[in-house]
Amino acid sequence: MTDYSSPQIPALRRSWVICPYCKAKFALHDNKAECRGVFVKCTRGCGKEFEIIIVNGKQKR
Numbered sequence: 001m002t003d004y005s006s007p008q009i010p011a012l013r014r015s016w017v018i019c020p021y022c023k024a025k026f027a028l029h030d031n032k033a034e035c036r037g038v039f040v041k042c043t044r045g046c047g048k049e050f051e052i053i054i055v056n057g058k059q060k061r
C-alpha cells in the first residue's frame with residue numbers, strides 16, 4: 001500500500017516510454033532519467049526498432 005497523504009512530494013514521477021511509430025506504451029521512466037543509445041524493438045505494437053532518448057526526464061521523439 002502506498003500512502004499518498006504524505007505532505008512530502010515524491011522525488012520521482014513516472015512517465016511512459018512510448019513507441020514513436022504506433023504510440024504503444026513500452027516502458028516506464030522516472031523524471032530524473034537520462035537515456036540514449038538504447039535501441040529496442042516495439043513488442044506491443046508495430047514491431048519496429050526505435051531508440052529510447054530521454055533528456056531531463058522527458059522522452060524525445
Ligand SMILES: [Zn+2]
Nearest residue numbers: 019042045046
Ligand atoms: Zn510501435
